[in-house]
Amino acid sequence: MDANSPVAQFISKTTTSLAEATFVRLALSSPVADGDVPQKILGRFVRIKGVSQLSLTLRHNTRDVTRNLPIAEVATWLAGELQSSFRCAMLGTTTRDWQFISDRNGTARLVDHRPKTSASPSREHDQKHQGVLDANARDWLQGLDVLDRDGKVRASMADKHRQINRYLEIVSHLAKECGWTDAAASQTPLRFVDMGCGKGYLTFGLWHLFHRIWKRPVQVIGVETRHDLVATTNQLARRLPADGLSFIAGDIASAKLSAWGEEERGSNVDALIALHACNTATDDAIRRGIGLGAKLIIVSPCCHKELRPQLGKPEPLGPVLRHGVMEERMAEWATDGLRGMFLEWAGYRTKIMEFVASEHTPKNLMIAAVLEHEPFQNEEGRRRIERFKKFFGVATHALDPLLNPCASPAK
């Protein structure tokens, strides 16, 4: 192979970055062949039992296969893949990102870009970071395909595993603030609802933390519009069996939480969680949580579409907000800032924090609110919201009904 060819240079950049520990990630894409071949291969630099390896995820259409490659074999393996199996590759390093592109005729080029990140990820294998997800969590983590048959975190699910762990750490702190971890706490089951629970990763996690780790009576309901997801999560909950955990099909704003026998304690909940619910579904969840008298509300917003078309360009921000990306970030900032202020007006002590490091997911903001005051009493709270909206030219916000204390939020 010609040492100056794009493929040789790409291989050399890869092996150098592994040797110098500037490697961040590797991705091969655009497979040459059709059929049941990997559509992508993703590589991470890991250290397993002290030995450095490239951990590969071979992403097929319907499954992932993982294998670990000794560093000494990377150059030969990569040459084979780029000469016969894949047309494109991306190498991320802490100093430069490198893109290899070849066309159908075999003409190739190498392009470099500013690095996406200047921090190298942890080299430790995920098995070391089990945290709250102890060996007892293996059944449901396997059921949700986060762990493989041997109980190892699937490479493609490492971020999800980290996210569940981090979320449970945060919930542990908040549960202490709510007094739910005291041995003397009431034995009346706590009621939690996870709105827009999707595949149930965090719903099972919440149940695991209270039921299995803290041995605290708990009833957890996951609410999800997609019937197929509700069927599979219920199946898994029954198979474990997960006493006190169930899933229902419904909408965040209106789902009937009837599994709780509402006649006994009304329809109140202790905690309402909604992670990555799209756009104003997060606001529906906040309103629902307030209406249900939740002591704890946790949301992690997803996309933000409501405010952007309404945002004015108040001076002196105008010259900055004429840039689309800055306007988008400001719309997100204003949306989540307003959510926090609405929760404070509703009597909640509110924190806005980063949930997981931004290199793992861009959806990493979390708003956590603990009910501490009589709702809708602090008129200054309402005035703050109105001043903020006026400054940015926001005419309507999905939480505006809360500004009228006579309106009764959804139960």
Ligand SMILES: C[S@@+](CC[C@H](N)C(=O)[O-])C[C@H]1O[C@@H](n2cnc3c(N)ncnc32)[C@H](O)[C@@H]1O
């Ligand atoms: C991005 S996923 C997040 C799933 C889960 N909360 C998590 O963080 O892993 C959002 C989920 O919310 C569901 N969803 C969106 N809007 C909803 C609504 N109004 N009511 C109930 N579920 C909703 C979607 O079907 C999807 O499964």
